Amino acid sequence: MTDAAIAQWQTLARDATRLSDAKFLQIYALLEQLGDKPGIAGAFDAMRPRLTQLRPPRRPTVSRLFFRPAEDLFDDPAVYTRRLQRVSRGTLPTCWKLVRARLESALVDGVAQDILKADPRDPRVMARVGAPLWEAGAQALAAIAHEADSNLRFMVDNFGRDDDVLRQIQTLRDVLLLGSVIEDLKQRLPERPIGDLAESHVEAIKTVMAQLGGAEKPQASAPVLLVLTARMLRPGVVLKMLTDMRVTGNSQVERDALTRDLSGVVVGNLLRQTGSMAKAHEAVPGSGTAGAAATDPAHRLGALAAVAERLTDGLTSVNDSVAVLRDKKTADRVAAARSEIGEFVLSTVLGDVEKTLAGLMYAARTGIATPPDDMRRAEIAALALKRSAKLAGPLGIQREVAAKITEIRREIDRQTDRMMSAPGARGDPEVRRQMFNHLRLVEILSGSDEAERMYRDWSRRLG
Amino acid sequence: MSQPKTLDTSPGTFGERGISVPFTTPMLSQARMRPNRQGELEFLLPSFNGGRGMYIMPWRSLPAVMTVTLHDRLLHDALLDLRQYSPETVRQAVLAVQATGVAGGDASLAAEKTLALDTGYQALTQFTLVTELLKLARLDAGDLLATGMTGTESRRLMRAALGQLAQRATMPAEEMVQRVETFTALIAPVGLPQCQQLGRLRMAVGELERTRASLLRWSTTDFSEVSQLAVFVADTAKAALDMSRDRLARLDARCRDLGAIAGDFRALRATVAEEVARIGWLMDGWPFLIRLWDSVSDRPLETQQSTMGELFRLAPLVPVGEGGKEPSAYELEALSKIQTRWLRMGEDWRTGALDMPAVMRIEALKATLS
Structure with a gap:
């Protein structure tokens, strides 16, 4: 798609936001049918604030399912800020194109078939369908990051010269590696933004932290906690849980470093949102x-x-x-x-x-x-x-x-x-x-x- | 302030269980009310911190624990004015207060609509009753069935028909009119089996059956311990349903022979009053829970799980003295622990401050109740 065509799609999407809810949703449904194309992604960016309000049912696709565990970390390109372990939505289309090329067609086709058969409103089924995709996708992301790091031509062709994209890919990879764990935990916790936690919720979080490394390896829970803090109304609650976690020996240093990093990210994000x-x-x-x-x-x-x-x-x-x-x-x-x-x-x-x-x-x-x-x-x-x-x-x-x-x-x-x-x-x-x-x-x-x-x-x- | 008492055992009778009152203060929501020995109203509040325990408090103690909404204060005034306490009289007081608009516009419109439906259904019941009586007496109901009549004309014809019936039964016309009106008022909450439209309590039984099936279905799809709460609530509903159906069958059998209106009316009145009142007690509290469960049907699993905790907390057990199971028949302690683990404590639970958005959610549920 040419730059002019992409710009036209965006203008069209902006114009659509002036229409009534019904007309706007009709245009959204038509755009949905066009699938994942760069120009369309830009059009969705223009429509997103209104879509957030109207929340139309989204057509499940392999790419949407792929990014699902990390979706709480996504920001629109206009508000994306570096070094906060967030991911710009602008990065996603290229990222998916490169991942898709590295995944086995049989896997992608199988997931696409399973999506058609599954009830998209049932997150448990969707998590089962997505599990092999996240595992293979995380490996693909690692390979992409490695190639971008070692092959300047590849880097420039796909992401330009900005190293920050590599940090975003790293964040995505870390989260997707634990995709199944994260999706399972999301289902056990209240809807976002999460306000108050019940005892069962706290227990679910602690169990995940323990399973991932517990007292010996607190750093292993970092991607889960990153997603969790993004879903919380009061992210400090999760940071407090981390601070209260009993650790031994050297892992205390690791735990403190993780707390510091996460605190920095959480505070930075709040400040960014305030800004x-x-x-x-x-x-x-x-x-x-x-x-x-x-x-x-x-x-x-x-x-x-x-x-x-x-x-x-x-x-x-x-x-x-x-x-x-x-x-x-x-x-x-x-x-x-x-x-x-x-x-x-x-x-x-x-x-x-x-x-x-x-x-x-x-x-x-x-x-x-x-x-x-x-x-x-x-x-x-x-x-x-x-x-x-x-x-x-x-x-x-x-x-x-x-x-x-x-x-x-x-x-x-x-x-x-x-x-x-x-x-x-x-x-x-x-x-x-x-x-x-x-x-x-x-x-x-x-x-x-x-x-x-x-x-x-x-x-x-x-x- | 008098110390609140806690009640952990199941009440023996419906009277001891109290009548559920749809208050809008979150901590008071669905509290049960009963007059104590001194005639003062006391309130049985579901445990604040989960489980199935109850706090028993007189109204005057409540301000020390929580902020009570204006709606609830006016409803309490209206309850004090009642001469008799039953789910039916409380419902009337609730609708009258709700109709003022103090619980919001939607709840007000719903109450006005419900009151109008009640009046309409009462008229339909009376009409059905009179035509059935005419059929029994082999008199022509043709005039009454004509369409396009005004209300006044219809009432005149109805009185004329009752006059004919009274003549057949050799009793004064006024006596017949009185009996029909009394019987209508008694049976209207359930409705006559001969009536094509179902009465309110008969519909409630059907809705509870639907909800019970939904709870059982849900319990087979939820793999957490909360599914045990769903089974408990479904069991509790089943007990109320079984007894209600028995009562309905007896009532319907009694209403097949409406000739008793012209005969031993006293006995008929006593039987019908008893059966309708019992069905009212058996269904008391369920309509709110049915709407609460309906309201989360499309919500994520976790929301349904936390709502299930609410249903468990509020589910009205049939008292032992009324044919219900002994509390020991249930694993109440273990179930209470599960419920407590899944309870999210909002700020108002800790501070007693009024959480207006939570109040409005309850008002929205009230607006769906009729």
Whole structure:
């Protein structure tokens, strides 16, 4: 495919993001049928933010199954950062082309046949199908890395002159070598992003660590832990498990080195994500797209608050690990990242929430009560502010968040007062319904005690 | 604050087991309620940290342990206003509070729809009853079956038909009307076997049967220890199903002879009331669990496993005094350990703070219940 054709595909994909969800998914389905071609991969890159939101069922292919154990480490080329043991999606097509050429056709055809027969929604079956592919693929990746390292022509022809690609291939190889173990563990753990772990989950992780080398060889678990930290809401939990791991003799040095490396990677990734928050802001559903949920300001606020919460939780969870690193520069960067997230929350969530709520709750309409769909959105917006309030302490923005909540509460009180003072308010079911709508917002923003107080007060007024 | 008591043994009667209340506070969700000896309401809360143990607390003790949603506070007020406690009266209070909108718009719409369906089904039951009575008396039901009537016209014709029936039975027309209305109100939750549409509890039995089959299927595909919890929940459902089916069969047999409405009505009323109430108790708590299980049917295995822990925690055992198995018949201790190992403790469980997204998930489930 020529460069011009690739560019055309990307333009087409970008244009598709302005269409309705249904049309957009139709175009995605058509592109899917074209298979793994370099131009198509670029088109998918342009479509990915919206695909992440819509999550259409993906057609299983041999190449997708091949990369599956490592998918949590993939970044779009635009946000990919070096030396964080991540893999740029831009590397994947070439990588697969070279691996495919080294794999036995019988193996690839067999896997393709098995995929057709398997239920793609059953990860256990897919893991069984993928196992021989990951083993052979990891060996192929090792051979590719070796050739790229020793044959400049091969390197330049396939990857250019950037050595970083070799590091990415190394990461892929390490993960795929343990592909079956990783896929099995993923099934035993909660869906990503993983929040709280049950005892059975902790046990599953520890069992894998023990099987891979345990106290004698903690380094052997590194690829598993790398994937795991990428799936965790609070990756510090996994780092803590590693720190708490009992080791003996020389392996303590190995364990400490691994903890340091992983901590560096985790913290680096969180900082990278914080740095690209502005981009995330743009990629949040809605920016430049026309999907119903995508353009909705309330959903947008909810998504922004979720980004801030995830990063703050992540940074808080690695506090101990940052201390272990004893690296003042990293500690300073973490502190700076916190204030950056704080600024982000102030300028996005706090900046828009009042207007969004007012637009949904008090817009001129025929009835008094907010329609159910608008009310649902208003609750999402209020929850976004409440989420920000939970983060306010660690981010140092308590005063601003509290002031915003007070302002919104005052407006709710004003609107309720106006509504109840109107003639005929008593006995009007619409007024009563709107009273409960207001109470829902009060409960989200100020808690149930305050909502009950307001309920008693307002009910008395309505008689 | 009074100290919460813990209850590890199975209750002897339905009354001791309490009535499940669909609260929206996550820690209170599906708590069971019963009046104590002093007439005060006490709540049996499923164990916070897993297992099948229970905490018994009066309402006033709850604020010290958790933040309770406004919905639950208003529901508690409504429960205090009830004169009689049964799954049926509690359901009415629940729907009335839910309809206000305090648990969100979707739950409110669902409650309004359910209340309207209840009213419609009651009318259909009464209509079926009257036409069956007319058939029994070999009177013509033709006028009643005409289409396009207004509600008022239909009611007038129904009264006229009941007047005819009363005349045949040599009793005052008002007495006949009263008996039919009383019988309708009693039987409507289950529905008459002659009615083409199933009553709510009859549907619940069918849904529980479907869920039981789904749980058993799941237990054969999950290779973890959690499959044992699925078998336990399916067994618990089977006990409730077997007893419900027996009750339904007896009730249906009784309803085949509706002539008793004009005869020994007192005995008929007592039997029907007893059977319907028992079926209500047997199904109590299951609709929520059915929806909970349905809600994860397309989710990954781990989500289903953790939901299975919830089902185990909340599954309503048939009390021993009501024909259920002795708790010792189950490996409850071993099963509780499995459940605890698979329980994910959210922040609200540790701090008692209200987790609004979790509240909203429960509200969404309420919106699917009818």
